[in-house]
Amino acid sequence: MRLQSASYLLPALLPSLASASGFDCAHIKLDNYKYDLSPLKGVHEITHSVTTDDYETNTTYRLNICNILGKNARFGDATCESSRNVCGFVHRAAKDGNGGSTFGFPIVGLDHVGQGSKDPELKRLKDIDPETEGLRVKLEGGSYKGDGNDQKAKKAGAIIEFQCDHERSGLEGLHTLAEDLETKERRRRAEEEAPKGNTSSLQFKSFGLSDDDTYILRLDWRTKYACDNYEDEKGEGASKSWGFFTWLIIIAFLCIAAYLIFGSWLNYNRYGARGWDLLPHGDTIRDVPYIFQDWLRRVINTLQGAGSRGGYSAV
Structure with missing residues (x-):
């Protein structure tokens, strides 16, 4: 066997x-x-x-x-x-x-x-x-x-x-x-x-x-x-590709940081703003959690409405 x-x-x-x-x-x-x-x-x-x-x-x-x-x-x-x-x-x-x-x-x-x-x-x-x-x-x-x-x-x-x-x-x-x-x-x-x-x-x-x-x-x-050197060049090509996206993220972060710093400086010197008022569009930023909650509630209501049976409801 x-x-x-x-x-x-x-x-x-x-x-x-x-x-x-x-x-x-x-x-x-x-x-x-x-x-x-x-x-x-x-x-x-x-x-x-x-x-x-x-x-x-x-x-x-x-x-x-x-x-x-x-x-x-x-x-x-x-x-x-x-x-x-x-x-x-x-x-x-x-x-x-x-x-x-x-x-x-x-x-x-x-x-x-x-x-x-x-x-x-x-x-x-x-x-x-x-x-x-x-x-x-x-x-x-x-x-x-x-x-x-x-x-x-x-x-x-x-x-x-x-x-x-x-x-x-x-x-x-x-x-x-x-x-x-x-x-x-x-x-x-x-x-x-x-x-x-x-x-x-x-x-x-x-x-x-x-x-x-x-x-x-x-x-x-x-x-x-x-x-x-093909294997080395292949590895360098992959690292260059990853490097491009890394630099893209860094540049985007620096642009956002520069915008917030410059906007805060401008609000402080022009309007004497303090706290949240320093940030450009501060009202919108403070409302982000509430906007997200409203959006999430609408999604849940939409899914619940799609899952309910159609027809007449009892009065």
Whole structure:
């Protein structure tokens, strides 16, 4: 019975296991800089096509940098473990119409029982190129056999370069399969603000063997959330907004205080007024409590009148 209960709990625990494996997209700290990539959450899809003399190969990559792929780890007849963050789906068709193959393979994430690690490696792009601002994220945990099925599987991973672009949210031109209402609203605003003919913020660079004998998927992702000082500027923007209303209240208070002081001084020097008579419109100010009581009584009478039954009353 306990084993059965554990099997029901496993799908619910997978997102927590994924976030616990070393990469939290919402809280990235590197060299005293903070980055929050959570606005880019959701399952995004990008396709790369290669044509040879005999075959046409379309490889679709699905990724969710903030969570697992879940039910989106299936592409037609091809499958990939639902606990993964990045998967590739290859569809190879012969040009003569005879033969073809479809298969999926994991690139980033835990295995089906939550074991392993994504081995995150984070680096600021300025440490690589002083002219480029952004964040380089390397994640692993997958495997790929290459073009031949008889080959031994090798490790796979992804390198995503989040490049700073103050004009892009990072959602422009993306094909997204799963997103919440907040992400949909951000996408709508991004598409409205983006110039016509704008290219996708997420771009495929390459997929192949690296020097350490690991298959690496390389992607470029242009977004303002990768800017070094975006989190600080966002906080300053909020403080500036609050500062405006604070100054508005202070100015209004000073204007009222100046009016009362000047009016009191004028009444004292011109009319020799004392006490309440010093204040401008002193009679009105003294009547404020009574005016409020009359208004409150009218409201109560109106509500009581609306609640009473209509018709003739007994005489």
